[in-house]
Amino acid sequence: MKIISTNISNPISIIWNGKELTTGIYKKPTNTPIYLGKEGVKDDEVSDRKVHGGEFKACYLFSEVHYAYWKERYPNLDWDYGMFGENLTVSSLNEKDIHIGDLYEIGEAIVQVTQPREPCFKFGIKFGTQNALKEFIEHGFPGTYVRVLKEGYVKNGDTFKLVEHANNSLTTWQFFDLLFSKNKNENLIRLAVENDALPIRKREKIKKLLK
Numbered sequence: 001m002k003i004i005s006t007n008i009s010n011p012i013s014i015i016w017n018g019k020e021l022t023t024g025i026y027k028k029p030t031n032t033p034i035y036l037g038k039e040g041v042k043d044d045e046v047s048d049r050k051v052h053g054g055e056f057k058a059c060y061l062f063s064e065v066h067y068a069y070w071k072e073r074y075p076n077l078d079w080d081y082g083m084f085g086e087n088l089t090v091s092s093l094n095e096k097d098i099h100i101g102d103l104y105e106i107g108e109a110i111v112q113v114t115q116p117r118e119p120c121f122k123f124g125i126k127f128g129t130q131n132a133l134k135e136f137i138e139h140g141f142p143g144t145y146v147r148v149l150k151e152g153y154v155k156n157g158d159t160f161k162l163v164e165h166a167n168n169s170l171t172t173w174q175f176f177d178l179l180f181s182k183n184k185n186e187n188l189i190r191l192a193v194e195n196d197a198l199p200i201r202k203r204e205k206i207k208k209l210l211k
Contacts, residue, residue: 086143
């Protein structure tokens with residue numbers, strides 16, 4: 001895996017249900033290194049810290065591979081890297097291969113895979129329809145958030161070096177499917193509940209799915 005684009009955003013105002021809100025989903029590529037901090041990416045807009053930013057969502061990664069699929073579905077959008085609100089657009093990122101808890105070294109930083117992105121209404125606004133949320137879920141390749149264990153700068157061209165593979169874990173793809181599928185796999189639920197790379201609130205919520 002390699003960084004194709006580093007992306008950050010300024011605050012943008014949007015209207016939702018008649019109210020003006022601020023969002024940081026409109027990220028744009030930057031040609032300079034970006035600093036991954038433990039609470040978020042330096043100089044990047046995070047408007048709603050209840051659902052973005054913080055220890056377990058410090059930085060969002062999305063795969064360059066999936067851009068072709070979405071460009072075909074939404075050809076009239078103004079396409080550029082950062083379109084999905086990701087801080088890092090990554091080549092060859094495969095949600096079926098990376099596991100929650102995996103540790104990677106990128107540039108100066110060391111990060112841990114935490115949880116997939118769950119789309120919200122702001123994603124729908126950016127794509128021009130709230131139907132995009134359902135499509136995102138059905139497509140099943142959500143990218144992943146990471147926790148920053150060692151802060152530092154990363155830049156375009158930096159490669160991901162696996163530091164430690166998480167044992168007895170589930171992939172990002174499996175966890176995303178678990179969140180939205182009707183038929184819940186109890187073995188995967190148990191793996192998620194026992195995985196401290198997930199925030200405790202998420203694990204407690206998942207635990208309630210056990211029969």
